[in-house]
Amino acid sequence: MTNTTAKISIGNEAWDLPIKSGTIGPDVIDISKLYGNSKMFTFDPGFTSTAACESKITYIDGDEGVLLYRGYPIEQLALQGDFLETCYLLLYGELPTPAEKQNFDTLVTRHTMVHEQMSRFFSGFRRDAHPMAVCVASVGALAAFYHDSLDITDPHHRLVSSIRLIAKLPTIVAMAYKYTIGQPFVYPKNDLDYTSNFLRMCFSVPCEDYKTDPVLTRALDRIFILHADHEQNASTSTVRLAGSSGANPFACIAAGIACLWGPAHGGANEAALAMLQEIGTPERIPEFVRRAKDKNDPFRLMGFGHRVYKNYDPRAKIMQQTTHEVLKVLGVQDDPLLQVAIELERIALHDEYFIEKKLYPNIDFYSGITLKALGFPTSMFTALFALARTVGWIAQWKEMIEDPSQKIGRPRQLYTGAARRDYVSLDKRG
Numbered sequence: 001m002t003n004t005t006a007k008i009s010i011g012n013e014a015w016d017l018p019i020k021s022g023t024i025g026p027d028v029i030d031i032s033k034l035y036g037n038s039k040m041f042t043f044d045p046g047f048t049s050t051a052a053c054e055s056k057i058t059y060i061d062g063d064e065g066v067l068l069y070r071g072y073p074i075e076q077l078a079l080q081g082d083f084l085e086t087c088y089l090l091l092y093g094e095l096p097t098p099a100e101k102q103n104f105d106t107l108v109t110r111h112t113m114v115h116e117q118m119s120r121f122f123s124g125f126r127r128d129a130h131p132m133a134v135c136v137a138s139v140g141a142l143a144a145f146y147h148d149s150l151d152i153t154d155p156h157h158r159l160v161s162s163i164r165l166i167a168k169l170p171t172i173v174a175m176a177y178k179y180t181i182g183q184p185f186v187y188p189k190n191d192l193d194y195t196s197n198f199l200r201m202c203f204s205v206p207c208e209d210y211k212t213d214p215v216l217t218r219a220l221d222r223i224f225i226l227h228a229d230h231e232q233n234a235s236t237s238t239v240r241l242a243g244s245s246g247a248n249p250f251a252c253i254a255a256g257i258a259c260l261w262g263p264a265h266g267g268a269n270e271a272a273l274a275m276l277q278e279i280g281t282p283e284r285i286p287e288f289v290r291r292a293k294d295k296n297d298p299f300r301l302m303g304f305g306h307r308v309y310k311n312y313d314p315r316a317k318i319m320q321q322t323t324h325e326v327l328k329v330l331g332v333q334d335d336p337l338l339q340v341a342i343e344l345e346r347i348a349l350h351d352e353y354f355i356e357k358k359l360y361p362n363i364d365f366y367s368g369i370t371l372k373a374l375g376f377p378t379s380m381f382t383a384l385f386a387l388a389r390t391v392g393w394i395a396q397w398k399e400m401i402e403d404p405s406q407k408i409g410r411p412r413q414l415y416t417g418a419a420r421r422d423y424v425s426l427d428k429r430g
């Protein structure tokens with residue numbers, strides 16, 4: 001919808017730029033014709049003022065600390081729904097009816113097994129491979145196993161690939177874990193729900209019965225809901241950019257996983273836990289806070305700050321509550337890491353530096369403690385994030401492919417390298 005126009009004047013010339021409004025959130029200035037008119041690009045490294053697409057999936061108000069999936073507040077979905085319901089909502093735009101939910105759960109459940117040859121593919125990795133390295137490779141490799149759903153112009157192929165990715169990611173992530181600890185792969189079990197099935201594939205062994213605790217399963221399911229989508233973050237933008245060339249969805253999600261791996265994005269929960277371990281005791285917190293504030297020290301408080309949230313991350317609040325529930329069930333409320341985390345949060349929230357820069361704890365600050373308590377090693381944290389974010393990536397990829405105005409993503413640049421110069425033969429150099 002076009003509201004009104006903005007005017008840009010360069011020298012003696014001026015152009016009107018359309019202003020577009022969304023349902024909620026800031027308006028955008030449509031600059032798509034600017035280069036054609038003015039022969040100038042806009043410059044926005046890090047995309048801090050750039051809306052790269054139109055989307056109906058997720059809304060964030062970073063100043064107010066609001067996160068909505070398809071209009072529904074994250075708090076309501078995380079506390080009242082389950083992960084597969086969130087997947088349905090993100091993919092189709094509406095909450096499912098009971099019958100739709102049952103069909104969707106069955107559909108996902110029936111796709112959880114991976115091609116048997118995938119297990120041989122796994123055995124090519126070193127045992128000490130990082131699970132994210134294994135996940136990037138294995139998810140990309142799905143394209144080599146599922147040729148029958150690669151035609152992105154066919155809606156049925158798109159649907160089958162989407163369901164395959166949501167269903168098989170837990171199996172692949174669990175296989176990556178089992179492989180690194182030298183235990184046999186555990187096949188999915190169709191009478192279990194999505195999250196119980198994943199926990200069983202990670203923690204059961206063929207020689208013993210395995211039972212999941214409902215509070216712990218619920219906690220992990222909630223972590224999946226909280227991580228399911230987050231509009232145009234780095235990995236989602238990566239998936240969209242990869243997909244804009246017409247690449248198949250398995251390749252696009254592998255690209256998203258690669259981007260998520262970095263410590264400034266999905267790797268932050270691993271880094272946050274490592275930092276809490278390094279701090280060790282509440283007495284050492286002031287030293288680390290001082291380092292975080294020191295301009296000459298590259299150290300940052302991991303799990304603090306967010307590109308979009310300049311208020312409390314709404315997911316962090318739910319995560320904090322979930323952490324307490326998990327530690328209570330496990331009888332480890334005195335966990336020293338939790339004590340360090342609570343004290344660090346208290347100190348940072350009252351510190352002038354953090355207040356002024358609007359640095360609040362983000363979701364990663366508490367999720368690491370919870371995942372550790374659930375039994376996952378730190379190296380698995382980002383892989384669990386990838387598992388949960390797969391549905392968001394797929395929903396965003398699908399939305400992009402189904403948008404008739406979609407074209408290949410191709411940013412431009414401000415070139416600051418050498419101007420044109422002539423080649424000098426080797427014997428005349430130096």
Ligand code: ACO
Pocket residue numbers: 263264265266268292293299300301302303304305306307308357359362363364
């Ligand atoms: N500790 C100390 N200072 C910080 C921190 C931090 N965690 N985060 C930002 N700052 C400071 C910066 O030094 C900068 O100060 P300056 O203005 O004096 O130069 C200012 O706050 C703004 O920081 P930027 O890096 O410019 O903000 P940006 O929006 O680009 O970065 C980011 C956001 C990457 C998340 C950053 O806050 C950070 O590195 N945090 C730690 C890593 C982390 O927790 N990442 C998880 C992100 S959430 C997710 O992926 C699910």
